[in-house]
Ligand code: PEP
């Protein structure tokens with residue numbers, strides 16, 4: 001039997017290949033490095049910074065125009081900016097004074113900056129520490145004359161405690177089969193790239209990763225989180241069947257891409273994509289999405305030092321809207337706060353950030369932030385079909401205030417002679433119990449509802465969405481949650497507006513049947529989930545979905561609902 005270790009499967013699929021340990025150890029080179037005088041060392045560091053920036057620029061240019069490389073190009077661009085950041089340059093120069101050796105100084109300076117990121121509580125920012133170390137290593141390697149690893153025949157499984165994004169980004173798509181990370185972050189850039197490439201990925205392996213050696217044969221299961229080291233023929237045979245099924249499923253899903261999402265009795269549901277960047281739209285379209293149901297615009301604000309101005313935001317939103325080619329592109333106004341703080345806003349720490357100063361509450365207080373965002377979205381609307389969606393609304397007053405700001409944004413745009421769309425729908429996320437209860441009233445003011453179950457479940461059940469010790473209570477089939485969802489959809493229908501869902505529940509095919517029974521119009525999800533939801537909807541009639549819903553709404557417990565759905569569907 002092979003040795004087996006387990007982590008957290010974050011990107012599904014089975015992959016086989018030889019391990020390539022990523023993240024080269026420079027210790028040997030550093031020990032043998034003989035520094036010269038401080039002036040020469042500073043010059044060497046400066047020269048290496050210029051060379052690395054030039055090489056990154058060359059890579060970015062070769063990626064230009066290749067849609068599948070857009071995410072990698074963006075990360076390389078971020079790295080290029082980090083390499084040329086004067087603050088890093090200055091830190092390196094003063095570190096050379098201290099330690100005398102250019103490569104040591106570079107690594108120390110990058111490490112010091114990485115530590116600052118790492119201490120931030122937000123997972124996204126903490127993950128940027130990896131980028132900084134990556135950048136430091138690139139410059140140090142350049143000084144030391146170390147070449148990047150080369151891969152030969154066959155696909156590799158990249159493995160490392162933390163993998164520098166440049167390692168994945170720099171390898172050809174057809175050379176990587178999967179990714180193993182010792183660290184636990186799901187928002188690390190390495191994972192973001194792996195997701196765009198649909199690479200089976202396991203994170204959080206911890207110290208057990210030391211049992212894996214360079215060149216080891218492995219099989220990884222990105223669903224179960226299992227890693228089989230040096231599998232036997234019997235192990236392989238048991239996985240061969242799974243791999244075959246996976247290939248068949250992939251081929252089958254591909255045949256669904258252009259088919260309409262319609263029940264057997266002709267009821268249509270729109271399947272849209274959740275995105276965090278305008279660069280995600282092309283990948284989402286490859287799964288057959290019919291537009292974007294949630295553009296998490298706060299990601300445009302994150303991973304940078306300052307607030308993106310109207311023009312920068314306009315570019316990002318315009319590109320997303322254009323790529324939707326006439327289909328709807330719902331841009332959510334910044335959902336800052338909670339688990340997504342923005343350090344440069346200097347918001348003091350709070351006892352209960354999820355119940356605190358966040359989302360629309362910040363937007364309404366910070367007109368200097370909100371107005372440029374609204375103006376950017378209204379301008380992007382000229383290039384297709386855009387919608388504005390407001391997060392965390394709890395009452396009518398907040399929405400009325402948002403509408404006033406939108407009018408003000410339009411007036412400013414008209415005054416400045418900038419083109420904007422007058423047909424941008426304005427809706428809200430229904431993600432607080434207050435909003436769900438008040439939907440009969442809110443429906444008179446808004447153009448649409450999009451149910452945000454990630455938060456709605458946590459607020460309704462008083463169960464923190466990120467707390468694994470109470471995860472067993474976090475169930476979107478809890479009757480309290482289902483009642484609020486049904487109320488929302490009914491309120492929308494009775495008032496002639498549309499209701500959709502953009503929380504994770506929308507990607508659950510069993511939930512999709514209930515939502516169909518309730519009369520939902522749109523489901524928005526991470527794009528790879530689209531085919532399986534589409535398949536389920538195409539397999540059932542709306543009458544059957546209503547019957548199942550009627551049974552479910554009589555049930556008293558969320559686990560009972562789940563078990564019943566898995567039995568009948
Ligand atoms: C939600 O709360 O369901 C949602 C889609 O928003 P987020 O996950 O960004 O809070």
Ligand code: MG
Pocket residue numbers: 391431452454455
């Ligand atoms: Mg939310």
